[in-house]
Amino acid sequence: MRRIDVIAIGFGVFIAGGVVYMLFQAVGFDQISAGIWSQALLVGGLVVWTLTYLLRVAGQKMTYNQQIQDYKDAVLQKSLDEMTPEELEKLQKEIEQQ
Incomplete structure (x- = not known):
């Protein structure tokens, strides 16, 4: 993310x-109650956003x-592309034996 x-x-x-x-004040809350509830909503939103971030980190x-996985896949694909048909056949037999 950019600055x-x-x-x-x-x-x-x-x-x-x-x-x-302002919406809370328009609905009928006094200034103090509107301030408390608007802060509560913003803090609640921040807590939910932080939890989603932590879930993405844990998962x-x-x-x-994702970039690391894409790189590993690309390296594997390149090494498979560079193999001769004989080497590919040998590799396939080794995999089938396991």
Whole structure:
């Protein structure tokens, strides 16, 4: 993620907090209650986002892990492409024996 993306997301969250605060006031909450509930929603959203991040880390579904797997697959495919038909046949027999 680029630096400008992080700034834009932070600014968006800031604006969303203000909009939620104004919506709570429009519904009829006083200033203190609207502030508390808008902060509670923003903190709850942050906690949920953090949990989804931790789940992706635990499940190894991060971009880095996917790039490593793609690289390993490409290296394996290249070595298979460079094998002669005799070598491929020998490899296939070894795999069938196991």
